[in-house]
Amino acid sequence: MTSEEIIEKVKAGLADAIQDTALPQGDAVIFVAPDSWHAVAEFLKNDADLKFDYFSDVRGVDYLLEEREPRFESVYQLYSIDHQHSIRVRVGIGEDNPSVPTVSDLWKGALYPEQELFDMFGINVEGHPTMERLIMPKDWEGFPLRKDYPLTTETVTFSYNRDFKSDLVKSKPPTR
């Protein structure tokens, strides 16, 4: 199906759950609220004409600098192996207590990227079996890919080399 047909089909099947649709550069994009996302995902997977059986990816986006409301977005990319078409679902998530339902019960492939969504953005994925740090250390504080997380050097408790070198330069002139 072409992107236009996909959007028409989704609109016909789920009129009240779809907030908006778009066709940027010819890609099919739909906007969904977090509450209705799981029902939409089930429809997209099980409908015979759409049949999005392949979970390609989910990414978080932080729109803090653009002052957009809602602040976060999780963007799902789905693909149909049989029909060879794809769709992008953008789920807007508010700033306070951000959460989104899991779809790892529909696609097992969603387990890891959803866990990364929590790790990097602090978006709580409801119903996910292991909602803990994935890439960052278990005791890490803060969510690195949020826009208010600064790019700084890591504070280290012990830096031998730097101190040693500066001492060497200051106190010990080279001797022969």
Add this chain to the structure above:
Amino acid sequence: MSVTDQGLLHRDKDTMTLNMGPQHPSTHGVFRVILEMDGEVVKTAEPEIGYLHTGIEKTSENKRYVHVIPMTDRLDYLNPPGNNLAFCLSTEKLLGVEIPDRANVLRVIMCELSRIASHLVWLGTHALDIGAMTVFLYCWREREMILDLNEEISGVRMMTSYIRIGGVAKDATRPWLDGIRDFIEYLPAKVDEYERLLTKNPIWLDRTEGVGAFTREEAINWSFSGPALRASGVNWDIRKAQPYSGYDNYNFDVPVLNNGDIFDRYRVRVEEMRQSRAIIKQALESLPEGPYKSPDNKVSLPPRETLHTSMEALIHHFKLVSEGISVPVGETYVPIEGARGEVGFYIVSDGTNVPARVKLRAPSFMAIPGMCKMMEGCYIADVVGIIGSIDIVMGEVDR
């Protein structure tokens, strides 16, 4: 998670917890897996990643588009041109730039050479894991030739950064084209040689046939892609399904097998090397004359000699070097077929010369939970075979 955190010391005495990695030669990087063993059989396998996390996605949000390209090389370090291409295609889709035919053909040649090099590394290390030492040395010998070709065209052996936004870094040289012609004449006999060493070897067959098998439905549900998916009977190659960079102009087959075990993954990749060679051969024959990068000077630098005669070229040069490319507001994603499967960059642009969000869709990252599922019920000796057959690269897993 440490062993004491999980309370593993208090588990029932029938099982043993075995730590594998992160410093283990068969995990292909710093990958750790905690195995719970019942005798020699794996009961559960719990993956642990993040040891190679370098924050490339965060760094990309603070770099200009052109500066992101060298970092994409370091994600999947066995297939750098594939990552370059994925990033450039997404950016070019937002910019709406047309790529000249010659640049597209050069991109295809570079990507297919890199696919062969990546599969050679995979075959060598995978065979070494299972105990076949000779294949490793042979594969490295052929890969060295591809790295020499990379050095000839880009000056760098591995992290080429050859594919740029709007085209490629520089035009093909005569020694490079001659070198590729010699190489593709030389390669088929060598691939046959690897097959002679392995395909009918009884030890190899015992270790690979029927081990780590995934059905078609399982492979799709666990988001496998690339050769690992095609070995499970799914005929999906993005070069055929959603052609990019003119892949629809070439005549090649997509190998698909049905057992989904280690042996079929091996056979799919070996056949892919032959098909990549066929694509390179056709690309060399059809290499058109013309510009090797987009003539749009808002995207690619104007020719050096015009700077002395054209005011406009001078301004474009100055703006591009000092400010970089400004990409219109939008978000996009273009998938390509990398050596390991679907690779693509999701890019969000806020209209400035720095991307607002860059996210890599990494096939190795997506395959890790499925791979650990596959280990359950296998013998411990097969764990290294399974890890090798999925062909994970930790650079793109941890990013």
